[in-house]
Amino acid sequence: MDQDKTLQKLVPAVERAVEVLDIVxxxxxxxxxxxxxxxxxxxxxxxxxxxxxxxQLGMLIRRPDQTFQLGPHLLRWSNAFDRQTDVATEFALLCDDMPILTEAAATLSVPEDIDMVFIASRQAAAGHRFQARPGMRVPAPFVAAGKAILSRWSDFEIRRRFADGLPKPLTENSVRSVDQLFEEIRLVRKTGFAEEVGQCIDGVTNLSAPILNALNRPLAAVMLSLPTELADAELLTEVSQTVLTLANRLSHRMGADIPDCL
Incomplete structure (x- = not known):
C-alpha cells in the first residue's frame, strides 16, 4: 500500500523520461x-x-540516422555522484577519527555554479544554530565554504561569474560587493582557510578550507561552525587548525599532491 502511494506521487513526464533513458x-x-x-x-x-x-538538455544525442544514444550531461551527473560519494565517505571516517569540538558543527559541501550544496554533516548538540540539511544551498560569497572554493578560482573567473553583482545578502553582515569579496579571498589565499562571522547566519562563525582532487583543483569544502559568542581568539586558532587538518587529510585521500599532515 505504501509503495502504491509512493508511485502515485511520481511526476509522469519525469517517470517516462527515465524509462526512455533506461531503454537507451x-x-x-x-x-x-x-x-x-x-x-x-x-x-x-x-x-x-x-x-x-x-x-536539447544534453541527456540524449540524436545520431545522423535518427537513432539515439546517451548524452554527455549524464556523465556529468555520474562524475558528481562519484565525487560526492567518495568525499562524503572519507569525511565521515575522518570525523570519527579526529576530535571535533563539541561546540562546533562539521559540514561538507560541494560547489555548484555559484552556490555551495551541503552533502554531509556532523552536527554538534541539538539546537546548534547552523543546521545543515543534505541538499541545502547557500550562495558561495556568503559562507566560509564558498569563499574557500572561490579562493582557488582565478580573479578573471570570479569577475566573470559575478559580472552582474552578488546575490541578495543573507544577513546584514553579508559581503556586499565583488571588490569586498576579493579582499576576503586574498586573505583566504594567504592563510589557507576562510572565516566569516554572521554572513550566512546571524550569530554563527564559520571557518572552512578547500578539499582538492588529484588535479589539485577544488572538489569540496569542509567547514566548522560555532556560536560567535564562543569564538574567542584561542578557540578560533584551535578551530582553524582543525579545519586545515581535515581539509588537508581529505585532499590527500582524494589524490591531491600534498602530504597527509600539516
Whole structure:
C-alpha cells in the first residue's frame, strides 16, 4: 500500500523520461523514436517530444540516422555522484577519527555554479544554530565554504561569474560587493582557510578550507561552525587548525599532491 502511494506521487513526464533513458542505456543497438515508443509502450508523439527535449538538455544525442544514444550531461551527473560519494565517505571516517569540538558543527559541501550544496554533516548538540540539511544551498560569497572554493578560482573567473553583482545578502553582515569579496579571498589565499562571522547566519562563525582532487583543483569544502559568542581568539586558532587538518587529510585521500599532515 505504501509503495502504491509512493508511485502515485511520481511526476509522469519525469517517470517516462527515465524509462526512455533506461531503454537507451541497456539497448545493444541505437533505437529510433518508433522503436523507443514500442519498447516503452508509450505514444510515439510522447516519446518524440521527450527525446527532443532530452537532446536539447544534453541527456540524449540524436545520431545522423535518427537513432539515439546517451548524452554527455549524464556523465556529468555520474562524475558528481562519484565525487560526492567518495568525499562524503572519507569525511565521515575522518570525523570519527579526529576530535571535533563539541561546540562546533562539521559540514561538507560541494560547489555548484555559484552556490555551495551541503552533502554531509556532523552536527554538534541539538539546537546548534547552523543546521545543515543534505541538499541545502547557500550562495558561495556568503559562507566560509564558498569563499574557500572561490579562493582557488582565478580573479578573471570570479569577475566573470559575478559580472552582474552578488546575490541578495543573507544577513546584514553579508559581503556586499565583488571588490569586498576579493579582499576576503586574498586573505583566504594567504592563510589557507576562510572565516566569516554572521554572513550566512546571524550569530554563527564559520571557518572552512578547500578539499582538492588529484588535479589539485577544488572538489569540496569542509567547514566548522560555532556560536560567535564562543569564538574567542584561542578557540578560533584551535578551530582553524582543525579545519586545515581535515581539509588537508581529505585532499590527500582524494589524490591531491600534498602530504597527509600539516
Amino acid at each position: 542505456a541497456v539497448s545493444k543497438r541505437f533505437l529510433t523514436v518508433s522503436e523507443l515508443a514500442r519498447e516503452a509502450d508509450l505514444p510515439k508523439s510522447t516519446v518524440h517530444s521527450l527525446c527532443l527535449t532530452m537532446v
